[in-house]
Amino acid sequence: MGNAGVSIALFTRDLRVHDNPVLSAAAAAARVVPLFVLDEAIIGSDHPCPNRAAFLAESLADLDAGLRELGGRLVVRRGSVVAEVSRVAEEVGADEVHVAADVSGYAQRRLQALHRALSAEGRDLVVHEAVITAVPAGEVTPQGKDHFAVFTPYYRRWSTAPKRRPLGPPSRLAMPRLSAGRIPSAAQLCAGETSPDRPVGGEGTARRLFDEWTRSVRDYADDHDDLAADNTSRLSPYLHFGCLSPVELVDRVGTGDPGAEAFVRQVAWRDFHHQVLAARPAASQHDYRSRGDRWRHDERALEAWKQGRTGYPIIDAGMRQLAREGWMHNRARLIAGSFLTKTLYIDWRWGARHFLDLLVDGDIANNQMNWQWVAGTGTDTRPNRVLNPLAQAKRYDPNGDYVRRYVPELRGIDGGAVHQPWRLDPDIRRRLDYPEPIVDLDEGAERFRTARRA
Template sequence: MSTIVVLFTRDLRLSDHPALHAAVAEADRVVPLFVLDPALLRVSARNRIAYLVEALAELRTLLRERGGDLVVRRGDTAAETARVVAETAARAVHLSEDVGAVAVRRERRLSQAVGASGARLRTFPGVTVVPPGSLRPAHGDHYRVFTPYLRAWESARWRAPLPAPERIALPDALAPGPLPGPDLVRTGIGVLSPHRPRGGAGAARARLRAWLSAAAHARGRPGSSAAEEDSRLGCHLRFGCVSPLEAALLARDRPHGAAFLRRLALRDFHHQTARAFPRLNRVDCRPGPTRWRRDDSGFAAWCSGTTGVPIVDAGMRQLLREGYLPGRVRTIAAAYLTRVLRIHWKRGADHFHSLLVDGDVAVNYGNWQQVAGTGGVPRPAHRFDPLRQARRYDPDGVYVRRHVPELRGIAGGQVHDPPLPRPGGYPPPLSRP
């Protein structure tokens, strides 16, 4: 009997899973495998590890309902995968293609390790709507500016989504291994946010349904109760608990889905950038003349939400409490740090990445580089007025008062008006350099 191992990484679902679908169609036995790699866990946000623990438990349940199981191993991903290949005499390992330096290095090492065991590594789409690298400009290996990429993305032919398998047969006498428990969270970095979202495919699909039913009434403002700018689906997309392709197809069929589709396209844009430029999280994509400042006290105030700028502080406090930020507030907070305080984008991006449940290397660092003017924008604008942004996207002050309790006694949009009254010990604005 033939056996194929499916290595799960950022694709913790059964629906529209090309790697799993191909394995079930081609082999008599399928080994769904997840490897808890200490080298990756040590640099992962505690919020993401907590999500992962819940998502893996649900994935095992879904697999067991179909006659299979989730095989869990601990150790180096390539070495543990090769051991499972040898134990089951598997002829192939299937993997969803990913981008970035860590993913590229993992794929290379996997190919070598499983090849030494007599198997071959095959990669499949599934992490993005359009596979990274499939869209190319007339000149160059990838799009450096989003607008032309968006046009190509909108006209691209998408693959058809795939159903979840009805049955999965696991090789006999293969020990599944224990699932990780809550203690795994201690391994990571950052704080564990008290109001982070729950992980798993069930929570992902429930959130998608809720957003689709509510998004028609959303106003695209931070204070919106319907969608809060990015639908809160980012964490579910980051772990692949919902298929980005299925989400895109559902949004495309609705008249109010255009903004969400644009965000999915931007997500794909950052992934194709990371594929072409794996050092996205460390090096400027487009080096510029900005003279960055070393301002530790200003950075600490920004991280803790005590800059004295209400819209920025509201966002940074929400990040600490929820491991989440609306897309527009991410941009405002990032622009304030890089354009007003002139603190290097990497410090801010690293802080975000230590807390965001949806912390995706390509998307997080790609967005920060865009805001800082070092990413794929031809002529970045360096002028930035946080008060103007606040009045535009939180005109009634709903968002600020929700997250900055010291300002709840100030009526309406007056929370944005300078000079702002300073009740409850709320700090004055940081002095600009």
């Protein structure tokens, strides 16, 4: 190809220098071009997310800083991924392009198009597995099938599946001469206000959080569902953007105690959803298992749910945490999702869309498949279960501390009484700027069960 010994490391959702097989393999050549393409098909879509745009901009700036410490820098282009990769490859005479495998339908189509284009130019596309997930999608399968549809047997196989050893960063990078382009600002990626308390992006932040988390993981099995304690890692945004390697995470946490094992199990859930979507890309928008639902259209109820004004404090606290932080505790996600789909009987796709509008960790595989799980159209083996928000609140926020943290108008109510403000003295209720419940829980649950039986 005219200038042998030049490779491109195409970053996608692997924005890190530690344990990055894409970068390490490309850097094994004489010279490497670390490349990120601002994909116009995503940036120019009708589904903007200021939170993820800001996080991405910070992560790219951090990645550039990490590459500079190794003697390189991040090359940034904007446009069609296929066209821009081909253009850079032609400019530097690259023989190979290295990239991580991904699972969404769009990512799979983009990879196929990239392979066709590079093959036509006489270049090689090298696809690396176990970069975005700990175990590659499709590596663990039941006999005669292309994916596991139930988590428990998947987890048993996942636990014993061989996992690669984490890689250190390359010792040094050498680059050919070319224009690097500019690291984008958040505003250049997406207009709009971000959540005021959203997490800050970048591998440096991810690794600091990870180091801190490993000191508290021993308590994870006991209190990861405790809403007020919030003893969760909050690493999901960094896993989504690849600022942190799931392979390294599993390797370092290990399984030496119940807390570590419970945490690693959650990483396996993430891989499980990725292998489902890899095998069934249409599940990002269509029921994985149709239940024949005729979902209600109730704009007022949907808007009340989005705004955290349903009259059920545990629901409203979760939705307001989402708006404030661009993140929500996993237990709160389950409660809020069940309420929308099974108590209000509103299509899970509306909930999934709202979450993607705000979540920094808005991952298509995890978001859509978790929503389908809670709606009973996905992989849940008990598809008609309904999570009662009052029972959930009593169990996971018994003293009401989580609610008071995010619903300020209820901070003056003591103890667990905060979960049922409609039972307070009428004079107290009149002073609260807080709505009455928008639905009776028993009536909502019965409506859902009747619809499912039909």
